[in-house]
Amino acid sequence: MSGAHFASTNRWGGVSAAPYGTLNLGGAVGDDPAAVRANRDRAAHALGLDPAAVVWMHQVHGKDVAVVDRPWDADPVPPLDGVVTARRGLALAVLTADCTPVLLADPVAGVVGAAHAGRPGLVAGVVPATVRAMATLGADPARITARTGPAVCGACYEVPAGMRAEVAAVVPAAHATTRQGTPAVDVTAGVLAQLAGAGVTAVTVSDVCTLESTNHFSYRRERTTGRLASYVWLEG
Numbered sequence: 492m493s494g495a496h497f498a499s500t501n502r503w504g505g506v507s508a509a510p511y512g513t514l515n516l517g518g519a520v521g522d523d524p525a526a527v528r529a530n531r532d533r534a535a536h537a538l539g540l541d542p543a544a545v546v547w548m549h550q551v552h553g554k555d556v557a558v559v560d561r562p563w564d565a566d567p568v569p570p571l572d573g574v575v576t577a578r579r580g581l582a583l584a585v586l587t588a589d590c591t592p593v594l595l596a597d598p599v600a601g602v603v604g605a606a607h608a609g610r611p612g613l614v615a616g617v618v619p620a621t622v623r624a625m626a627t628l629g630a631d632p633a634r635i636t637a638r639t640g641p642a643v644c645g646a647c648y649e650v651p652a653g654m655r656a657e658v659a660a661v662v663p664a665a666h667a668t669t670r671q672g673t674p675a676v677d678v679t680a681g682v683l684a685q686l687a688g689a690g691v692t693a694v695t696v697s698d699v700c701t702l703e704s705t706n707h708f709s710y711r712r713e714r715t716t717g718r719l720a721s722y723v724w725l726e727g
Contacts, residue, residue, distance in 0.1 A: 503706065506526050548571045573605065575628060613682065633692075
């Protein structure tokens with residue numbers, strides 16, 4: 492889409508040591524803060540971004556969304572799982588290691604959004620909340636293009652049967668079964684259903700399952716591990 496940029500990292504090309512090797516972009520997983528800063532700088536420069544023009548969230552698996560026009564001045568960053576902006580050149584970032592990063596853009600309105608959709612955030616409705624927040628800035632869901640980044644697939648995300656039932660009661664499309672025939676949740680399928688319900692139908696889905704790909708961080712596979720980042724921004 493003209494003017495809109497989407498990107499997701501893998502785990503390589505950074506300076507973090509094991510078990511965060513090497514391009515860990517998460518600042519709350521136990522890694523050396525200096526390594527995380529260096530990795531964020533490297534990733535931004537590789538994308539042609541100013542590291543000081545990237546908005547990071549303090550993700551808490553909720554549904555709160557903020558409208559931003561610059562990176563946070565406060566420390567700590569407020570707890571959020573969605574951000575939207577009408578400022579061109581300002582990149583929005585989502586950290587994940589199995590959850591589904593959701594990137595949204597309406598270049599006509601000059602608005603982008605990013606959401607962190609794990610299982611709790613899916614149920615809470617962070618994705619439709621992010622679309623609604625974009626609409627307050629003039630975005631039209633029919634014009635929004637969405638991308639999902641690397642995430643654990645429904646065939647791998649095994650959960651107890653009761654948990655699957657709880658999720659499916661709210662988002663039926665997330666009901667899934669693993670390749671072994673056990674209960675599972677497909678967060679990305681649930682995100683797609685929520686986007687469609689919000690009027691967003693132009694969606695591109697990543698083909699990377701983080702649990703299966705050793706080129707990506709996966710909390711379910713490794714527990715102590717780094718975080719990927721997915722970014723969305725409009726040309727300045």
